[in-house]
Amino acid sequence: xxxxxxxxxxxxxxxxxxxxxxxxxxxxxxxxxxxxxxxxxxxxxxxxxxxxxxxxxxxxxxxxxxxxxxxxxxxxxxx
Numbered sequence: 001x002x003x004x005x006x007x008x009x010x011x012x013x014x015x016x017x018x019x020x021x022x023x024x025x026x027x028x029x030x031x032x033x034x035x036x037x038x039x040x041x042x043x044x045x046x047x048x049x050x051x052x053x054x055x056x057x058x059x060x061x062x063x064x065x066x067x068x069x070x071x072x073x074x075x076x077x078x079x
Contacts, residue, residue: 004012020028 017025
């Protein structure tokens, strides 16, 4: 199943004209274009935020800090 031929495209376009009317098609195309433009802008913004976050330096903890936090607390129990 490949790309539709010229005749198939004309039939699809004719059905769209019948469904929406000739006056609504430019508004529909304009809305789709704005949606695509907004989507691309958001994707670009998300990529920029990701790049900035990955370039931020990371804090390196010393082994004593990690060991002090992970060491279990000892408790005394009386029998």
